[in-house]
Amino acid sequence: MKQLHKQSSYRRDEEMQISQTPAYSPKSLKHSRSIQRSISYLLREQRLLFILVGILIASTFFVIQPSLSRLSSDSSSSVDPRHGISAGIRDSIVSYNNRGDAGRKYGDLVGRSPYINGVGRVPVGIGRKRKRVVVTGGAGFVGSHLVDKLIARGDDVIVIDNFFTGRKDNVVHLLGNPRFELIRHDVVEPILLEVDQIYHLACPASPVHYKYNPVKTIKTNVMGTLNMLGLAKRIGARFLLTSTSEVYGDPLEHPQKETYWGHVNPIGERSCYDEGKRTAETLTMDYHRGAGVEVRIARIFNTYGPRMCLDDGRVVSNFVSQAIRKQPMTVYGDGKQTRSFQYVSDLVDGLVALMEGDHVGPFNLGNPGEFTMLELAEVVKETIDPGATIEFRPNTADDPHKRKPDISKAKEVLNWEPKISLREGLPQMVSDFQNRILNEDEGKGNK
Known part of the structure; x- marks a missing residue:
């Protein structure tokens, strides 16, 4: 019994000693060892001294360097x-x-x-600075002349065109230029590019073409403009919309100022173009006011020059083509309705001035010289064939009776006005048309 009592008491004492012993922790042991090793590493081979010397040198450099800069700036040489x-x-x-x-x-x-x-x-x-510019409709009549000007001044230009009315021949001379790119694309579908400026010209502009598929014309004006404005918003590009004098409709004000709201038939045969452009202007201003997009709006009046489509239904190209082909010049109505005609290079200069300026617009871009259709026919006869005849036909629906721009705003703000008169510019257009009509395919309307 005594022996058992001694063994039990011995076990209790042993358990008490174990409970009083602190628990083993490998982490604390490793931590203390790592600190000791770090300290010994710094003290060994005078490493701490080298660190302190490095800190001293760096501090000296940052203190002395500003003084040296001031001394350098004081010297005029x-x-x-x-x-x-x-x-x-x-x-x-x-x-x-x-x-x-x-x-x-x-x-x-x-x-x-x-x-x-x-x-x-x-x-x-x-x-x-060289700019990167996209021109929608850049293979068309006006677009190709604009591209020529941008390339000539040193910009990189991307042309987007679906070739509905544009022609590859208009830009074929640029295909070898490293600063020129051509993309076959319809602006009704989105596209992603990185550019500084967007000239939005894509849309059929002649009655023959925009009446051919009026729904497509509306889509181009609305969806195409939305897509290009969306691109301008995403990449921070400046956007220029080429609108038209057709937004004034059959005007009750003469000449037409930019403040005039127009007299337009919203359900007529020409409405797909007229109202489409009016909607495009609305979208452009809403993106400007609501999303901060830099925009410019140009309202283009009748324009003529080389590279126009031969049979697009516009009066100048009609008269010139018919006179060259020895056909009667067709005058619709009584021929007393008026138009104002600007040469294409004048228009291109106005578009570039507007894009590079600081004003949104809209701006009328046109030649205020006013001609009746009969007067235009006489000028064409003088230029091509004095013996050409005139044939009268019934007038088309919603044809404006008068059209003349007031360009005082463009003169004052953009320092722009047309320089080439009708009698100066028409011979250059006639020469281009003669070369193309004499071509075996071009005279038949093939591209």
């Missing part, structure tokens, strides 16, 4: 590393830049560099 020009010249430039118009001219000279205010970088080459 020193060169500012940001500008690439001497500080003395830079101070003269800043002073020059603060003198109104003179400063603005300097800003134009250096590509409007923001470095005058201490931010940005002066470009290596002096001159305007």
Whole structure:
């Protein structure tokens, strides 16, 4: 019994010793060992001394460097590393830049560099920045001339065209140019591009073409404009809509100002084009006001020149084609209705001036010289064939009786006005038409 009592008491004492012993923790042991190893690593081979010396050198550099910069800027012969020009010249430039118009001219000279205010970088080459531009309908009559101008000034141009009225021949001379791209695409379907500017010209513009499929014409004006505005919004591009004088309908105001709201038949045969363009203008302004898109609106009046479609139903191309083919010139109605005709190069200059300017518009772009249809027929006869005859036919529905632009706004704001008169521009168009009509296929209307 005594022996059993001793064994039990011995076990209790052993259990008490075990309970008082702290629990083993491998993490705490590893942590203490890692700290000891780190300290010993720093103290070994004078590593701590090297770290302190490095910190001292770096601190000295950051303290001394600003002083050196100030000394450098005080020297008139020193060169500012940001500008690439001497500080003395830079101070003269800043002073020059603060003198109104003179400063603005300097800003134009250096590509409007923001470095005058201490931010940005002066470009290596002096001159305007090359832009990346998309032109919808760029293989058409007006579009191809616009593309020529943009390429000539050094821009990269992407043409989008479904070739409904556009012709590959209009841009074939650009196909080898590295700054030109051609995409066969219908703007009714979305497209994603990275560009700086969008000239939206895509839409059949002659009665023959836009009446051929009026629903398609409406889709092009509405869905096509929506798609291109959406693209402009996503990529931050500036957007220019080519609207038309047809938004004024059969006007009760003469000449027509941009403030005139028009007199349009919303359910007529021409409404697919007239109202389509009016809707496109509405969409453009809503994207501008609601989404902050940079937009421009041009209302184009009758335009003529080389590369027009031969048989598109427009009066100038009709008269010229008929006179060259020795056919009677068809005058609809009594021939007293009036139009104003601008040469295509004048229009292109106006579109570029509008895009590069700071004003939304709309702007009338047209030649205020007014001609009746009979007067136009006489000018065509003088230019092509004095013996050409005239044939009268019933007038078409909703044909405007008068059309003449008031371009005072474009003159004042854009510093633009047409330079080429009808008698100067018509011979150049006639020469182009003669070459194409004499071609065995072109005279038959084939592309």
